[in-house]
Amino acid sequence: MQQFRLYIMLFLMVIIPLTVFAEDGSRLWLRFPAKNGISADKIISRGNNPTLNIARKELSSHWQGQAVELRTDRSLKNLKGGYTIKTINNKLVISAEKETGLLYGVYHILRLQQIKSVVTDLDITEKPSYDVRILNHWDNLDGSIERGYAGRSLWKWEELPGKISPRYEEYARANASIGINSVVLNNVNASPDMLRNDYLVKVKALADIFRPYGIRVYLSVNFSSPKALGGLENSDPLDKNVRKWWKDKAAEIYRLIPDFGGFLVKANSEGQPGPQDYGRTHADGANMMADVLKPYNGIVMWRAFVYSPSKEDRAKQAYLEFVPLDGKFRNNVIIQIKNGPIDFQPREAFNPLFGALKKTSEMVEFQITQEYLGQSNHLAYLAPLFKETLESDTYAEGEGSTIARITDGTLHPQKLTAVSAVANIGEDKNWTGHQFAQANWYAFGRLAWNHELNPEQIADEWIKMTFTDDKRFLDPVKDMMLTSRETVVDYMMPLGLHHIFAGGHHYGPEPWGDYKGGRPDWSPVYYHQADAEGLGFNRTKTGSNAVSQYHPPLNEIYGNINTCPENLLLWFHHVPWNYKMKDGKTLWEELCYKYDTGVRNVRRYQVTWDRMQPYVDEQRFAEVQSKLKIQSRDAVWWKDACLLYFQTFSKMPLPYDIERPVHELEDLKKIKLDMGHHN
């Protein structure tokens, strides 16, 4: 017996350390001290609100510092859900109009503690840049996720509402910790079934869990739901039966979920139904829905991602469809516009709809999930991409008319302000597939709260919270993150190249893709326009004239090959192979060096990461190391595919100081990955 106990002890001595230090990434950036926080008497607050209870629990579990007072102060309405943190008599006083503001303030001080920032003499005022900071989940009712790369959907529809996964609350807490306050639960390619009563009951169960964390639930809706689900003859937005159906449905929803946020709609896009099916406009459709939601303070986010199989340059189409409708939308409609006019490419020119709509609320739709950025295999920190869009100056009202200022309501008065992003979250233990993809969820939340933050600050915070503040780790990893998106651009599609991905899964390269019989604008050759003379899409006056959709002086800057930024050169111009770039190289040489630089940088990241081994737990070290190997191989694949293919047009040798291809073009053309849109 004595001996048996000894075995048990030895067993535990071996097992326990493994358990304590096992790191699968499931804790995200929420690695507050495990030891107890301050005692109850040092938490001063009144009331029994569920949100307040969470705030108190976070403090009592994790806050190691001075006493904290949580004050609701209805006079702080101007902070729009924000809060203040002030040091008063050695005590931290967090004040906010509402309890969610207090919870945000608590996460703020926990973050300061976690990153070992000073927490004395604080005088902080935080006011969010956007009212609605929203994740779009492209999750289907069958559990699959369109463009999801972190396992299947977090939402277990078949289990709800009876069985509640603990991850629902963990998810809500993670969002609250970075200020995300809204969630669209389902795919924009929406099933009408989403609005069935049994599903709404499931949605209610999630909404009830999210609510204390300040998160409102929204749904993507299928425009033809009245016909498909309600059995009506059609879904014409001007049909009174249709309007009634929506009105009744809204009432049904709000009975279950009084704070329901509203609808996200993909209409008349890529085969989805919409008002144009009945000869109506996007405004007719959006306004009909807005009217039924209005009484409940619900909103409609109407997507501008539309393009028809016409001969018109795809990059121009959203503008052409929506600008004539400017001013015709209800004030609880907001037009949700992808950052670029094509589709979440590694780099795009900004979408010219921003700043073109002057009497209509506009919001950005970013993509956190890396559909076009190596999915969950490639390390690509996206804050620089998000920031690049937000800082883009549209010149809509002269210099300084950035997309940030257009969408946050400071340029044109805009009742509703919002920013959205397609989530990268799935049921994987680490939530996002790649450990570093957590940073993109984090960065979106932080920028949605404060678009003045810069990518470096955010990376700094995230690394300190998620890994360590040891400078031997922090500095090299931050450098890797900050350069990583540009590296992906370099090895995938530099200099403004775009959409030369393999069809369907959009993972690997397929610049030779030319899908006969399909829409031309679904083929890579449509986008790169390579020929014996050169490379790139002529969007100047002599081409599609997409440049005309930009305000002066951008139309001139982009339209002139000599002033067009080189990172967008092939987006706007068909450029001769021997065109002299600013560094004196020819276009062909520059292209070669860009691809080569991309490959070399990934190899550099591999070294960087391997050097980090002493500072990281074993599991996360190994996982990231393994992903970087894939990225390294993929970078070579991209480089070889694109350079060998484009070389068939340029007929020029690769500069001899770049690494030679190791693949045959013909072999690469045969690669067909067994991947779909869905996970």
Next chain:
Amino acid sequence: MQQFRLYIMLFLMVIIPLTVFAEDGSRLWLRFPAKNGISADKIISRGNNPTLNIARKELSSHWQGQAVELRTDRSLKNLKGGYTIKTINNKLVISAEKETGLLYGVYHILRLQQIKSVVTDLDITEKPSYDVRILNHWDNLDGSIERGYAGRSLWKWEELPGKISPRYEEYARANASIGINSVVLNNVNASPDMLRNDYLVKVKALADIFRPYGIRVYLSVNFSSPKALGGLENSDPLDKNVRKWWKDKAAEIYRLIPDFGGFLVKANSEGQPGPQDYGRTHADGANMMADVLKPYNGIVMWRAFVYSPSKEDRAKQAYLEFVPLDGKFRNNVIIQIKNGPIDFQPREAFNPLFGALKKTSEMVEFQITQEYLGQSNHLAYLAPLFKETLESDTYAEGEGSTIARITDGTLHPQKLTAVSAVANIGEDKNWTGHQFAQANWYAFGRLAWNHELNPEQIADEWIKMTFTDDKRFLDPVKDMMLTSRETVVDYMMPLGLHHIFAGGHHYGPEPWGDYKGGRPDWSPVYYHQADAEGLGFNRTKTGSNAVSQYHPPLNEIYGNINTCPENLLLWFHHVPWNYKMKDGKTLWEELCYKYDTGVRNVRRYQVTWDRMQPYVDEQRFAEVQSKLKIQSRDAVWWKDACLLYFQTFSKMPLPYDIERPVHELEDLKKIKLDMGHHN
């Protein structure tokens, strides 16, 4: 009609240049001027010997220089088949004992012409280093080739003797042009059917074609032929019926082929039958055969590649079996010994049998076909490997007892001298699979003729003859060739590592190979002996003591870790991971850098070759470029497989200035190539 003719002309103008410049490598190094040679009156010779006819035809077709006289001179017997070339009165006089010597002389001056060497004032005397300069074809009767990587067998047994491929004569001419005078037609793992009369008739057809080119035919024979083919009760070499069977068979062969060369025998090795099956010795077996061949001046080449599944270090076994038999072999027996004691590895210590047999004729067996050197995918110029063996000093009779001097008969009197190599020739248009593998056929022939030549001279000749003498091509390509074998060693098995190939096909890496239930010495783990302490096979006194098989001072030099050449360190020693190498690095670091250097050098070759594009025809350029891509990928595969595997023992990080692995060890372990021994 007029117009039709024009079309034809235009058609021909397009087609003809393509035909003229199409280069598939089928012409090997025999690219003598296509225009006519000197007129008949400038070729002075007498007689109508078939060999002489060929010599005259080569001159009249290709020789552009002064008049040439071909003189047979029986007094030149001391040149052992060699020749002299002298300028006499503005005329070149080639003299030799026999017509084959004259033919060699003609090829000599054609070579000088081709490489643009001076052909005036010549005073050349050439005497071959070896009497028998022989290719071993490992071709099977079914047309497959063991370890053949250039397509199937050149010998169309099913067509012979009725149908004669023009390639038989082209093959004979190529051999004659470099002095090869003997050929074993079939695999050492010989089918008894080879000695069937119908096959002998086919062999005779080949012998008749080869004879004018000075080439004698030999056959590999199966030791149990008397039983298997003759229906005898056994094949005991001391059985009089067996002896009679062989005697009759010899008579039958020599009736068909009066200049038949003799037999090559693989006996009691890897499952082949042999005299030990009947309790007899190798000497009993070899002498029995030697006796029946003696009347015809035939010889027996008896292979020393034997190792039994005993506990004894495989590297020691040939020595242990053959040294006791020294002096017991007939003088028309020659022991054929692989250059190293294991099996044609990228680098081996030399076989200690060389110099251990003092009263027995010895010859080297090289391998031209790249069984262990990337087959026909990797560029590996093997003259440095051949030369390394020939120059190895055995110290058998004190310093200077090189393998060259042992086998050429200058160290010990040796009636018979010979050198052999396993051919890399198949039915591929370019003969050898890889365009640069032709150089290994060429180099073996040249070294067999004159083992004093150095690899650089041979490469220089070969490049000039096969491609161009343009220095912009010659110098970089020569550098690539001369370093290429060491590069393969670096990325496959540096520092004396050996036989960590995947089982069976021996193409890729499998250092983890541990074939339970099989012979230990067929498993890679047997050879590298990696463990927590270190790496390498202890063949010192504290280990297998294979070092004792070497003459002093080599036994001491190899046996002492401090004096053992580092390129054989892991061949002879089990070396601690942190052992300090001469450059100050640890063994582990050195190993990493070697693999990395191998990869980098292949990438360098890719650049070198790409730069050569202006100087090479399109087809050969593209073929070599493509092979280098494979080699480049394979080098990374080798490096990753070996370093990741050995790292599981060393537990040390890869130095951070080497490129990181891009594969997972577990994935590499799953690779099973669909390849056999045979092509």
